[in-house]
Amino acid sequence: MKQTGKGITSAAPTAILFAILLFSVVLLVSGNAAGEVTNDVCADCHDLVDAFANTPHGTYFADDLKLATAGCESCHGSAVEHIKDGDPTKIINPARTDQFGGDILCMNCHRGHEFDDWSFSAHNNADVGCASCHTIHGNGTMHGSLKKDPPELCYDCHSDVKAASHMPSRHPIAEGKMQCQDCHAIHGGQTAFTDGYSSKELCLSCHADKEGPFVYEHAPVTEDCMICHTPHGSVADKLLVQNEPTLCLNCHAMHFHATVQGTEQEFFPPADSTRITESHRDSWKKGFLTKCTQCHTQIHGSDLPSQTISTGGNALTR
Amino acid sequence: MNKIVLIVLVCLFALVAFGTVVAEESEPATTEFSLWVGSHYTDFTDSPKKVGEYNLGNSEALPEFKLNLLSRSNGKLFSLDGHYFDDQNINANLRAVVGDRMNLSVQYRSMIRQTEQDLLENIAAQEFAGVDSLGNDKRGGKMLTHAITDPGADYNYNRQEILTRLNILLSKKNNVRLVAAHRSILKNGTEQKVASDHCFSCHLTSESAEVDQRTHEIEAGLEAEVDNIDVGYTFGYRKFKSYTADPTAYFDKAMHPINITDTATQHEFGSRLIFDDSTAPFGIYPETERYSHKVRVKGKLGTGRVASSLVYSKSKNKRTDLSSEAVSGVLNYTVPLSPRSRLIARVTGARLTADDPFIDLPTFREGRPGPHVDFDYTRYSTIDRTEGKATAEVITRLNPKMTLSVLAGYQIIDRDDYPTPGNGLTTNRFIGQAKLRYRKGLNYTTSLKYRFEKTSDPFTSGRGLFEEVGRDRLLPLVDGFKFIFYFQREDLRYQNITTEPTDYHEFAWTSTWRPDPKVSMVLGARGKYDKNNDLDSLDVEHFSIQPNFALNLTPDPRVVVSTGYTYNYSKSRGPVAVALFDG
Numbered sequence: 030m031k032q033t034g035k036g037i038t039s040a041a042p043t044a045i046l047f048a049i050l051l052f053s054v055v056l057l058v059s060g061n062a063a064g065e066v067t068n069d070v071c072a073d074c075h076d077l078v079d080a081f082a083n084t085p086h087g088t089y090f091a092d093d094l095k096l097a098t099a100g101c102e103s104c105h106g107s108a109v110e111h112i113k114d115g116d117p118t119k120i121i122n123p124a125r126t127d128q129f130g131g132d133i134l135c136m137n138c139h140r141g142h143e144f145d146d147w148s149f150s151a152h153n154n155a156d157v158g159c160a161s162c163h164t165i166h167g168n169g170t171m172h173g174s175l176k177k178d179p180p181e182l183c184y185d186c187h188s189d190v191k192a193a194s195h196m197p198s199r200h201p202i203a204e205g206k207m208q209c210q211d212c213h214a215i216h217g218g219q220t221a222f223t224d225g226y227s228s229k230e231l232c233l234s235c236h237a238d239k240e241g242p243f244v245y246e247h248a249p250v251t252e253d254c255m256i257c258h259t260p261h262g263s264v265a266d267k268l269l270v271q272n273e274p275t276l277c278l279n280c281h282a283m284h285f286h287a288t289v290q291g292t293e294q295e296f297f298p299p300a301d302s303t304r305i306t307e308s309h310r311d312s313w314k315k316g317f318l319t320k321c322t323q324c325h326t327q328i329h330g331s332d333l334p335s336q337t338i339s340t341g342g343n344a345l346t347r
Numbered sequence: 348m349n350k351i352v353l354i355v356l357v358c359l360f361a362l363v364a365f366g367t368v369v370a371e372e373s374e375p376a377t378t379e380f381s382l383w384v385g386s387h388y389t390d391f392t393d394s395p396k397k398v399g400e401y402n403l404g405n406s407e408a409l410p411e412f413k414l415n416l417l418s419r420s421n422g423k424l425f426s427l428d429g430h431y432f433d434d435q436n437i438n439a440n441l442r443a444v445v446g447d448r449m450n451l452s453v454q455y456r457s458m459i460r461q462t463e464q465d466l467l468e469n470i471a472a473q474e475f476a477g478v479d480s481l482g483n484d485k486r487g488g489k490m491l492t493h494a495i496t497d498p499g500a501d502y503n504y505n506r507q508e509i510l511t512r513l514n515i516l517l518s519k520k521n522n523v524r525l526v527a528a529h530r531s532i533l534k535n536g537t538e539q540k541v542a543s544d545h546c547f548s549c550h551l552t553s554e555s556a557e558v559d560q561r562t563h564e565i566e567a568g569l570e571a572e573v574d575n576i577d578v579g580y581t582f583g584y585r586k587f588k589s590y591t592a593d594p595t596a597y598f599d600k601a602m603h604p605i606n607i608t609d610t611a612t613q614h615e616f617g618s619r620l621i622f623d624d625s626t627a628p629f630g631i632y633p634e635t636e637r638y639s640h641k642v643r644v645k646g647k648l649g650t651g652r653v654a655s656s657l658v659y660s661k662s663k664n665k666r667t668d669l670s671s672e673a674v675s676g677v678l679n680y681t682v683p684l685s686p687r688s689r690l691i692a693r694v695t696g697a698r699l700t701a702d703d704p705f706i707d708l709p710t711f712r713e714g715r716p717g718p719h720v721d722f723d724y725t726r727y728s729t730i731d732r733t734e735g736k737a738t739a740e741v742i743t744r745l746n747p748k749m750t751l752s753v754l755a756g757y758q759i760i761d762r763d764d765y766p767t768p769g770n771g772l773t774t775n776r777f778i779g780q781a782k783l784r785y786r787k788g789l790n791y792t793t794s795l796k797y798r799f800e801k802t803s804d805p806f807t808s809g810r811g812l813f814e815e816v817g818r819d820r821l822l823p824l825v826d827g828f829k830f831i832f833y834f835q836r837e838d839l840r841y842q843n844i845t846t847e848p849t850d851y852h853e854f855a856w857t858s859t860w861r862p863d864p865k866v867s868m869v870l871g872a873r874g875k876y877d878k879n880n881d882l883d884s885l886d887v888e889h890f891s892i893q894p895n896f897a898l899n900l901t902p903d904p905r906v907v908v909s910t911g912y913t914y915n916y917s918k919s920r921g922p923v924a925v926a927l928f929d930g
Contacts, residue, residue: 145577145645146654149679149691154742155794156750156786176864181899181907186859188869188897192913204401205430205438206458218654227675227697227734235532237562237587240635242664242671242701248729248765252806256847271919279846279887280808282924290475292484298548304492312472316491316549319469323551324543326630332667333631336545336598336620338711338722339834346543347629 066108068100074115077166084166084174104134104165123160135159143216150217157186162215183209196262198269212260229254243330245343249280250329277321287317377420383413387432402436403459403503409433422446435459435505450514461503464539467493470551488605490548497555504536504558522572526581532562540630542596545620548604552596559590560632568641576646583639583660589632600624618712637662651682651690671701671730688743696735701728703764718824727764732771735759738778748787754780766809766843776802789861796855805847805879812924813842813883846887846921848877869897869911882922891917 072078078101081087102108104123111120123134136144147153152161159165164176175182180202184191190209194202201207209215212231232254233240239250249256257276258268265272274283291312297305322328327345334342391404398404409432416427422445429439441453474487510530517523536558544550568581601617601624603609617623639660646653655678663670675697683689703725711720738756745751756778762771780798785791817839821831857871872894879887897911 146679148652148681149654149693154691154740154752155782156784156792160789177901177907178905181901181909184897184909185867185869185899186857188857188871188895188911189873189893189913191897191909191911192893192895192915198400201401201458201460204458206401206436206456234564234585235562237532237585237635237637238560238589238632240587240637240662241633242662242669242728242730243633244667244669244704244706244726246726246729248808249806251729256806275923278923279921280811280844282812282814282840286489288925289487289489291472292475292486294473294484294486296473296486296490298490298492298550304494304550306471306473306492308471308473310475313474313491315469316472320465323465323467323470323541324549326541326543332633332664333627333629334621334706334708336601336622338619338621338708339720339832341706341722341724341726342621342708343726346545347627 066102066112070112071101071108081166084164086165086174123158123165143218146214146218147216150214152215153217179209190261193259193261193263196264198264198266199262200260200268202261227253239329241330243332245327245331245334245345247328247330247345273320273322274318284317287314289313378418379415380417381413381415383415385411387411400461401458403433403461405433448516450512452510452512454510455508457505457507459503459505461501462538464495464500464502465541465553466495467541467551467553470549488603488607490604491550492548493551493553495553497553500537500539500555502537502539502555504534504538507531507533507535517569522570524570525567526570526579527567528565530562530564532560534558534560540594542594542598542629544596544599545601550599554594554596556594556630557591560587561590562587570643576644578645579641579643581639581641581643583637583641585637586635587632588634593628593631595626595628597626598623615712615715618715621709631666633667634665635662636665648680649682651680653681654679667704669702669704671699671728673697673699684741687745688741691740691742692738693740694735694737696733698733699730700763701730703727717828717830720824725768727768729762729765731763731765733759733761733763740780748785750782750784750786752780752782752784754778754782756780760806766807772804772807772809774802774804774806776800776805789864791858791860793858794856796853798851798853800848800851802847802849802851803881805845805849807843807845807847809843810837810840811842812840812844812922814839814924815841842883842924844882844922845879846889847879848887848889849879849881851875851877865901867897867899867901869895869899871895885922886920887922888920889917890919891915 068078081101104121106121108120111117113119121134136147162176162182163174165174180191180194194200202209229251241251257270259270260268263269265276269276271279291308291310293309295305295307297303325345327333327347331345331347333347335344335346336342337344386408388406388408389399389402389404390406391399391402392406411433412431414427414429416425418425424442424444426442427440429437431437435457436459437455437457439453439455441451443449443451470491470493472491474489476485476487479485508530511528513525513527515525517525537555538558540554540556542552542554544552562585564583564585566581566583568579570577570579572578601620602613603615606612606615637660639658641656641658643654643656645655655676657676658674660673660675661670662672676695678692678694680692681689705725706723708722708724711722713719736756736758738754740752740754742750742752758774758776758778760774762773763769764771766772778798778800780796782794782796784794786793814836817836820839821835823829823831824835853873853875855871855873857869859867859869861867872892874890874892876890877888893913893915895911895913897909899910900908902908
C-alpha cells in the first residue's frame, strides 16, 4: 500500500483526527465498530490480509471481540468509501503520522501506563509514530513486533550514536550487553528507577557506588556526570570527554612539582632498596602530568581523609 | 554452569506454567521455535586488553548457542530468548503476558569487563639538585617511586544483572494495577587498587583486590484511573554494598625529603599529615541506601493533557551516617493551540540537601617549633541546591508533510554553598531551539535542528587556576618564621575556571530515505560550537563537526546488514596553568 500525502487538504488532518477520536469512542462503547467491509473484500486488493492472521495482532487477539468482528476496520476505520475507488486518503492509515493523531488509535488498546507520557515524548514530537518502529502486518522480531531488534533499529535514525558506540571506550551496546532502552524511555516519561529531575540519577541507578553522599566530595560529580563523561562512546579512556590530565587541567592548576627537573640516573630511596627506578630530566613531568587518577584514585568522592592536613584531607587520594 | 542450569530451570518452569494455563483454556497456540548452534574463536594475543574490554578473548574455539521461543494464543503470549556466548557472557529474556491481566518480564545479562593493569612506570623520578665537580648530576631529596605487588595481574570482573518487571491488573474497575520491579547487579572479580604514600617520597603501591559488589533495587506501587485521571504511587528502595574486606596499606613514617637525617627537622612532614607510620584502609566503597516515594497524576486538563510527578528521596551512606535528601517535581502539559499546532510545556524543580559534617583534623605542625594552624572545618556539601527548569515548545504542522517546532526555555541552578559556603553560584540559562521536519510517508524524512543556550555563571572550579605574584603578599604565619607554606598559595589563586560554556550552538541535519521497507539510507551532519568569553583569562572554545552516512539492509527482521561512515572532527581551546612556586 503506497502511503503518500496526496489529496490531503489543509483541513483534512483535523477532520481525520476527529474521525479517529469519534471512531475510537464508538469502538470502546460498542466493542463492535465498523464491520461494514469484511476482511475478504480487503484481501481482494491487499495481499497482506491473509498474512495478518500470523502476526502478533492476528494470533494474540484472534478471538478478541473488536478485532474478530471488525477485522481490518478495527484499526483502519470504515472502508466503505475507500473501496469505491481505492483512494488511500479515504481510509485511516495509522502509519501516517501526518494524519496528526494516528498513534491515538494504537493507544486505544495499548493502554498500559508506560504509554501515558507518549504525547510528551521526543519520538512523538519528532513525528516518529508507532509504525516507524513497529511492524503491524508483517512478522517482526520476537521482541514485540519491532521491525528489527535494537540497537540496529535505533541506529536507523541515530547513526551518530552508532558511531560513538563503537569507539574505543564505550558502554557495551555493541556487545549486546546494554540496550538503548536501558537509559532512554522510548515511549516518553522516565526510565525505571529514576525520578526524572536529573540525568545523574540515571547513571547512579547502575553506578550506585558513586552516589554517596561522601565526606569528601568532587564538585562536578554532584553537578553533572556529563561534565567529565560522554555516555555513548569516546576516544578517551573511561568514557571521558578528554583524556587525563588535560581534562583535569581544564579546572585545576597542575602540581608545581611537575616543573621540577629530574636527575639523569638510576636511584633508590634510602628507606627501601627495592624501589630502584630510573630518573630522567622530564621524569617529574611524566609523574605529575600523565594520569591524575593514579594518585587521586577516589575521584568520585571518598569517605577517608587524604594524608595532608592543609588540604583538609580532601585530596581524594585515599 | 550453575547459572545456566538455573536459567534453564526458571525458563522451563515458566514454560510449563504458561503451557498449563494455555492448556486449561484449550486454546490453540501459535509457537515459533529456533535454536542456533555455533562456535566462536577470539584471540587478542597481540592486542592490549583494552581491545577486549568486554571480551576475554579465549584462544580456543568455544561453543555458542541461541534459543528463541515464542508462543501466542488468544490473549496470551510467552517468549523466551537466550544467548550463551561463554560462561560469563549470557543473555536471557523471558516474557509472559496474559491479556491485560498480567505482564511479566525477566531479563538476565552477564558480561565480563577487563581493566588493564596500570604499571605506574611513569611514577619514577628523583629531583635534580645540580651538578657536582665531576659534572655528574647530584641527586635531590624528592622522589617518585612505585611498587607493583601483583605484576602481570589480569584484572577483570564479571557483571551479572537480573531485572524483573511485573504488572498485574487487580481490578478492571478503575484499571487498578500492581506495578513492581526488581533489579540486582552483582560484580565479582579482581581490581587494581593503588595506595599513595605522601611522606618523604611520593610512593604508589599497587595491590590486587577482590571485587564483590551487590546492588539491589526494588520498586513497587499501584496505578489506577479515577475519572479519566491516572494516579500512581511507587515506593523505591536501592542498596549498594561491597562485601570484600577493605584494602589496607602501610603508610610510611613521614620524613623531610631533604633533611632526612637531621633530627631537628626530619619530622617536619609528619607534623603536616593526618596520619603516617600506620596501616590504614584505602580505596573503600561506601555502603549506601536510597529510598523514594513517588506520586504521579496524569490526565486531561481542559482540552489538554497533563502529566506530573512528585518525588521525595533520601540517600544514606551507612559507613559515615551521612544523608542527602531530594524533593523533586515534574509537570508536563500539552494542549492543542489550533487544529495544526500544539503546545508542550514542561516544568521541573528540585530541592536537594545533604548533611554537612564537621571535619576534625590534627593541628598542623603540632609539636614543631614555629606556627601551628588549626584546619578544622565544616564541609558544606556541593549537593545543596535548588534547581528549576521550564520549557515551552510549539509544534506546528505547516502542511501535511512539514512540521516546525520552536522551543524556548529557562533553567536556574542555585547552589547554596559552592564554591563559597553561604554564597553559592547561581547559574541562569536561556534555551532556544528550532526544528524543521519534512516527511513523505514512511519513505523519506529530513530534519534540521538548531539549538542555542546562553548561560550566565556556569558551573566553575572556584579559584582553580592562576596565581598572582605572591612573593610580597605572602608572609610567614608568625614573626621570625622564614618559610611560606604551600597551602598559603591558595590565597594567590584568583581565576574561576571552567570548561562549561556561556554560549552554546548546535545544529543537526538528518535525512533518511527508505526506498524499500528493507533498506534505509541515512545522511546527516551534526555540529557543535561553544565558548566562554566571561573568563578573566583566555577564552574557552570547543568545536566539533560530525558528518555521517549509513546504509542499512534488513532482508529479514533477524538479519541486519549495516554499514556507515562517521567522521568526527573536534577542536578545543582552553587554558592550562603551569604552576611556578616562588615561595
